[in-house]
Amino acid sequence: MHPSIALEVGNDSQKDPNDTSALHETSLRLADTDGDFPVHWKSGSLKYSDFKLMTEGGTAKLFLCRDINLHREVVYKTLHPEMRESEIETQRFLREARVTAKLAHPGTVPVYEMGRDRNGDMYFTMKRVRGRNLRDIIQGLRDGSEKITQLFTLDVLIDSLIQICQTVAYAHNHGVIHRDLKPANILIGGFGEVLVLDWGLAKVWGESDLEHEALPKDSDPALTPAGRRYGTPLYMAPELARGDAHIDGRVDVFSLGNILFEILTLKQLLHGKTAQDVADNLLGQALLKPSEAAPDRSIPATLEAICCRALEKDPRERYPSVQSLLDALRAYRLAGASLG
Missing domain, CATH: 3.30.200.20 (Phosphorylase Kinase; domain 1)
Incomplete structure (x- = not known):
């Protein structure tokens, strides 16, 4: 942990x-x-x-x-x-x-x-803050927990994702890219407040990094290991997996799309035994749409479209900013759409 x-x-x-x-x-x-x-x-x-x-x-x-x-x-x-x-x-x-x-x-x-x-x-x-992280909430939904299922409906989770986007957009407006967004770094409190944790890998404009290096081939893809690394392989954008020297806020857009994918499907987008396996799969294979990954779930078409755009491998095809992704999610909620 x-x-x-x-x-x-x-x-x-x-x-x-x-x-x-x-x-x-x-x-x-x-x-x-x-x-x-x-x-x-x-x-x-x-x-x-x-x-x-x-x-x-x-x-x-x-x-x-x-x-x-x-x-x-x-x-x-x-x-x-x-x-x-x-x-x-x-x-x-x-x-x-x-x-x-x-x-x-x-x-x-x-x-x-x-x-x-x-x-x-x-x-x-x-x-000191109290709550539970999004990773555990999603696991509870996977396990069919009645209490978790009642408390964390799709609309509740989308509202939480909107709060996450608000925080990340605020950070971007202040020159900070998170680079390690994942369910384990999201805390949902008892009053519905949502916190974005772990800014240790953040990129701050105008400051140099000491960490630029390729992925450790045998590292655990679910963790953020010590050493010269950006992010967690299971949630990182392709440009981080490639080790591109120049990145921008769209790496966070991809990670947020990855989180949305997991909310919609209750499945992880990427797979692999090692970090290098995950990177190879991310860079070399087409990504599934949420409805393809979880055909048994009723996934709103609008949310699937939002998710797929956020997960475009080419950053030029993604939402240009977290604010744009936030606007799309807000429009979905304002339209009154839900799983029903």
Whole structure:
């Protein structure tokens, strides 16, 4: 699991997303809000206590901890000590913190602070958010979960995708391309809010990248591995799979089309045992239409057309921007179309 996904606290797929009790686990108390100002004020990493490991990946760990000064829980992310000397992973870590902090949008997670601990290891803290990721929701639909099926109808998921597009379009307007959009990086909260996570691979206009390199041939196609890589093979655009040096926001359009394909079919668009297998299939084979991949599902023709255009291999044939894709999805919803 990528560490950023730990923002989905507990990652309990059995919880009811509409059960708001889980979203307010601790009621406010006067003792928490009206205490005297600390005599010995703590700053930096020293102001965090009660660390509980939430999850860890190949490069980083996430902890739930308490901000002593503000009496609140926050998420604390830090690189593994062995990654301290990695220029690539250090750049990704700094990029994720800074990009997320600069993108002040309801669809991103607020970053509170960045610094180094007493051992010299970098960390940043961010808001604790609750919900479930889109990957688990889609898996619940595949499994036929009655509760998930009732809560996450096609219209609900399209509305969520519209929120995702709004966040990504906002990022593009501020010079940032995500490059790693996938269901596991989308969090849907108990109030219907939708968050786009993991900006560590983002491309920021005007800043150089250290990561340009071909796909590792034997890497897991479902993961974003450490090292010089862009994105997750199962969801990346052809130009990323080829290693094109010059890319633009249309790589995110393709990934969003890929997510839409999975919403419509409950199946993955791309397949392969390794990242290279996936890239070969993406570049060498025609992509199925949603109705071809899932003939047993009733897929609205308008959504299929939107999906197919977003998934054009030639970026010149895709929607020219995420905003254009967003406009098409909004038009579909305004027309009142649904699965029925």
